[in-house]
Amino acid sequence: MNLILNSDSYKYSHFAQYPPETQAISAYIEARPGGKHEQVLFFGLQMFLKDYLARQITMADVDEAEAMITAHGLPFHREGFEKIVTRHNGHFPLLIEALPEGMVAPAGTPLVQVRNTDPDFFWLPTFIETALLRAVWYPSTVATVSHGARQIISASLERTCDAPGEVLPFRLHDFGARGATSLEQAGIGGVAHLVSFMGTDTVSALVYARRFYHEDMAGFSIPAAEHSTMTSWGEDRETEAYRNMLTQFAGPGKLVAVVSDSYDLYRAVKTIWGEELKAEVEASGGTLVVRPDSGDATRVPVDTVQMLGEIFGFTINNKGYRVLNPAVRVIQGDGVTPETIRLILGRLEDKGWSAENIAFGMGAGLLQKVNRDTLRFAMKANARQDGDGQWHGINKNPKTDPGKASKRYRQAVIRENGKLVAMPLKDIGERENLLQPVWQDGELLVDWTLAQIRERAASSG
The missing domain is CATH 3.20.20.70 (Aldolase class I)
Incomplete structure (x- = not known):
């Protein structure tokens, strides 16, 4: 499994498309409002972290990817991928934050947020969108469908x-x-x-x-x-x-x-x-x-x-x-x-x-009659960091489809009056951010058990 090849074709040219002063990019994943369920049971990221991101990239992977991508008609950022091997021991220099798995959140709540930890890799958080979004939307959608059925059955049993x-x-x-x-x-x-x-x-x-x-x-x-x-x-x-x-x-x-x-x-x-x-x-x-x-x-x-x-x-x-x-x-x-x-x-x-x-x-x-649009999952960039160290909010807001507007600034999720609420991280103050680090630079920071996840989901309704 070559992680460098786990992306969409157009992603390989994006390293040259950001403003030259960019030091870091932040992006987040949410199920946008308007899908088939108003609540989303977040689940599955841990499988991706353990089975995919834990793998080390080698120079052989870089060679293979370069040959394939250039033959495919796209530029290949060999220097960047080589630095992952030589500087970061083959691991993507990323910080990934997420809600605890099993938590049920309203649609429109950020479930995952990712940023680079090395300024030379500002292009990496969005490069992994294909793999990361796929790793989240499918298990979370199935978990949500199953959880919704549980609520129907539970109500009748009660x-x-x-x-x-x-x-x-x-x-x-x-x-x-x-x-x-x-x-x-x-x-x-x-x-x-x-x-x-x-x-x-x-x-x-x-x-x-x-x-x-x-x-x-x-x-x-x-x-x-x-x-x-x-x-x-x-x-x-x-x-x-x-x-x-x-x-x-x-x-x-x-x-x-x-x-x-x-x-x-x-x-x-x-x-x-x-x-x-x-x-x-x-x-x-x-x-x-x-x-x-x-x-x-x-x-x-x-x-x-x-x-x-x-x-x-x-x-x-x-x-x-x-x-x-x-x-x-x-x-x-x-x-x-x-x-x-x-x-x-x-x-x-x-x-x-x-x-x-x-x-x-x-x-x-x-397991099968679901797709990314079932819950309107999307991953969007929400902030850019320049040489001044400050995060500047970025987002999309298409007039032709206001429902696709994305969030600006690095995000936080807090509990307010018993409900989960998203807000810019810069405005959180002393409140607890439920988006917690789960992965950094090749290291798994949280290791949930299914028992913990089941208990969390059951307590959420």
Whole structure:
């Protein structure tokens, strides 16, 4: 991995475009207001710092980059990159500040701020925009989507469940690995989801949690069927396929999930689970999780809960909502988005069912159907330092799109009346700046654990 080549083409000419008296440039990252969420759960920078910025640039990297970039038709600042190797032991001379990971901040709040620490490298903070912004926007967006889903589910559980805190961590399961573009994306997005939940089928997320956030086991799963393991028995032996799942995996205190729509979901629930295997399900002492996997995602899972209630019975909890026999539950893993979760839970509530009867598996809607514009992420220069040592504010303010106006001056984030507020660093006075140094000149200054991040995110709402 050659860090010099982790940028956009036009960045290689920018070293010659700043005013000649420039000593330092400051830039910041924010999710601009107007995106799909008003609050942003900041997460993921630590993975980039450990996996990318910690790598040392070598002269071989400089040689490779020079050959490639000049052949590409651009100037190459060889002198500058050589100085990174000879003067800074191969590490970018940068100071990076950030909010604590797991903190939930209003859109428009600076999440990260970067500046150079050596005046010869004023061009470097914006050179790394491509890599740094990508390292922040994707995991923070996934974490925000997951956190938003958690709020929807939590609100329904609070209204309909006697022990919402016990149930919540496993209500949304990550099914997104196969829809991601790469193993790395699945790992990064998958661990972002695990900030808010503990259910996942994305194994690479567990690897990333262990490698970058000191969490030995960040999430859990259960034995579950897929269509191939069910249809391989043939339709005439569908009952045997289901019975085999019970034989292999069911037992006291155990859960097993069985996809049940290979042929006719309603017949499978009413006839196979409800008649032929009903006694075996109840005798197992565990929980069968029925997975409908096709049809109207806002109607079919509700029908499934109601059918199981008619067959296996239910109790009424202290909040007046029906709770299925512990022998059965439902998981919806097809067409799941925050919007469909809200609709399904709303329909269940309207019919008198507690939200604890159902869990959700989200795939593409969690890890893949997001982009930089989902939360309007951007990285912009906000200050320039000249030979006088003073920081001078710079920003963009396009009349054709006022929503893209950026912030002037080095930024700070303070807590005011319980809310996070951005302001110029020069005006902060004695107030605490929540943007804290996390990286300087090749050294990691903060090393968050996933446990700390989860606690911070949970306390933020």
